[in-house]
Amino acid sequence: MPFDPREVEPKWQARWREARLHRTTFDPKKPKFYALDMFPYPSGAGLHVGHCEGYTATDVLTRWKRMQGWNVLHPMGWDAFGLPAENYAIKTGIHPRVTTEQAISNFRRQIDSVGFAYDWEREVNTTDPRYYKWTQWIFLQLFKKGLAYESVMPINWCPSCKTGLANEEAAGGRCDRCGTQVERKDLRQWMLRITAYADRLLEDLSEVDWPESTLAMQRNWIGRSEGAEVVFRVADGPAAGAELRVFTTRPDTLHGATYLVLSPEHGLVESLTAPEQRTAVTDYQSAARLKSDLERTELAKEKTGAFTGSHAVNPINGERIPIWIADYVLATYGTGAIMAVPAHDQRDHDFAVKFGLPIRQVVRPVDGAPPEPGKAFTEAGTAVNSGELDGLPTAEVKQRVVATLEARGQGRRTVSYRLRDWIFSRQRYWGEPIPIIHCAKCGAVPVPEDQLPVTLPEVERYEPSGTGESPLATIPEWLETHCPQCGGPGRRETNTMPQWAGSCWYYLRYLDPANDKEPWSKEAERQWMNVDLYVGGAEHAVLHLLYARFWHKVLFDLGHVTTKEPFKKLRHQGTVLAYTYVDAAAHYHELSEVELRGEDAFLRATGEKLKVQVEKMAKSKLNGVNPDSVVAEHGADVLRLYELFMGEFELSKPWDPRAIEGCGRFLRRVWRLVEEHGTARAPEGDPHLRLRHKTTQRVTADLERLQFNTAIAALMTYTNELVSKGSTREDLTTLVKLVGPFAPHLGDEAWERLGGTGFLLEQDWPPFDVALTVDAQVTYAVQVNGKLRGSLEVERGTPEAEVRERALALPNVVRQLEGGKTVGKVIVVPDKVVNIVVR
């Protein structure tokens, strides 16, 4: 009987469910393995094959670990707060809870249809009050530790979403969510003081096993730089005598500072501006305010700026230097002001040239090369034009200048970070309410912990109020309350948390998801933390992973968790790309309209030849692949196998609707071997003994390194051998156990067919004998001057002298030595190569 996935797969899924096979258990005598997938936002579009790649990988690994006798935790849940459901609610009036629930059921159905072994008894949902009660609780711990504070600041404002955005959500001057041009608006915001943890977030990266690229991105994002703060005193104009602080990484170039630049938003600009410069300065400020970040950065090849009319005194040499404003200086980095050293900073150089400001060289290259025209010399060198410091190397000049400044109280060593505090409030409905009550007398008062959760009230309309407040501000009966501290009238905080909040700690809730007394028990935390393998997309390399690490460290400091880092090992699955078919008019066509002939593709309707490309899956390109259709056509096991066989796990690779056939063929061969067992002619003895052990070793080692594609290839090789040479019972039980984690439905069906009892997951992973994984005979490649001239079959471990002798005696080698050539060195690499050097 052929293998019919449509019948077999639902059968085993039902049996697994009935047996509660995927329920997590914990035996203290066994090692533990906590495998975590980045939980999805349950969108209306459903799962796509890209999600399935990561999920299949962790599923295979956890099935394998269970067979090896480990305690396994492999949960799944929903990052279900978020804009799409809310925007849909604004359009249709349907509560986000309703659409979210629908999307979740669909996701769960899809996940089950692929046969993933999640323990649904630990499912979490960030929008469930029983979950966000604890998200709010963690916020209160941050608040009590002084890490959450309110601040009025110019924030990125999306006029379409009518909400504030963090800088990283407004990248390129456009809203992360809807693409609308971002404006600036002053709003009261809740902030989280992530900068207080900057150094630890940086240092502890050395403890984790993460991709080097992700570590680099986190380091760059934190952007620690050591330098000095230098104090300049304003020399003239309306603000004479005031202090101006600048941050520099090159205090050694202070002698070359020929002017100062403040960002247009700097607090002192107003008072510094001389009357005759007033118009120029305010004009420049308003122009800068209208510019998007994009225009201020990428598009601005030409430097712009305005002179304030005031001067400052350079503390190292008493020189009077002009103070300018320019938008290439950012208000949010350092002190929002710089000392400009045009000879040794390219931006300052460009600016000085444009506005005719003096350029003074104070560092000379060690090799004495003359300055390149139009370019700043930005490297370390030797001091010149720096008074008594002349001739000293950059490193020492830095020390001396800072020491001088410190002695005079005009500066100090300091560290600056690129990382900024985290804007933690959104003017939105569909998010966790921030558990704070505002009281005229007591200020911002935390909601007592025994009153959590602060639940989301029902509302009539989901639109933001448009004034910068969330829809929650329009519900007086929810809004008006009393102050928990003094009992007077109080008003609830109307801001909600950003989507990142729920995902900052979900891996902890999985440990103890039903606990209503505490977010997780100490016992569960000690048993399972930290996460042994975290798998998800590289797009979360910075934000989510940095925010979650930050919360984790705060929880560590408060004694709620026992590990410094949450995720010990991290891996990213590669993007799944797909073929697109484009006609001469640049229209995309979906695969069903296309006929494939060899390498070429033709439009069925007209016969037109189409351009075949590989692109990221997108609706507009009609190249999305839905796992439902793959399961319907090929079955879940084939989908799973192909997800991992496509190519190296961490690289992007194209989904090829034809190549998947090969995985189907492979599984059918495995099934046929099992089905014909007993009826087909059995081989004599155990001819595949060595190959069986080699294959087991190979698959085991490849799983350890997440090299699924090569593990599957090894299984194919073994299967091909069994098909052509016949198989023993031992061959088949081993094969089925090795294939089981990849194709669990076929695995269990085959296991049952072979007369096995219980589920494959309850069987032991096959052992291997290293002695049997090496061949007794080895073949030497025999080279003369690096060119292959013959081969030599000998017993493994044959003494070098004998190998050399026999190699030199090979007829083909002897011929190479004719004509009076002499043999020089002879290199023998044990069991591999003999290279004879001849002159």
Next chain:
RNA sequence: GCCGCGGUAGCCCAACUGGUAGAGGCGCUGCGCUCAGAACGCAGAGGUUGCGGGUUCGACUCCCGCCCGCGGUACCA
């Protein structure tokens, strides 16, 4: 620009610390089975390892310089 990753057969991809470039899959060609096809089985073709230099007895692998592709990021003082 900078950081990270990649470039091996028509395509997707293997190749352990430098040791005979090929495991697997797709596609292609031929053969068997078949009335025929599908399915299945058997066999086969296909290469300047992106380019140029270097180190070495020996380089896909190490070093230097380029080219191309993907991802990230950027007046960060």
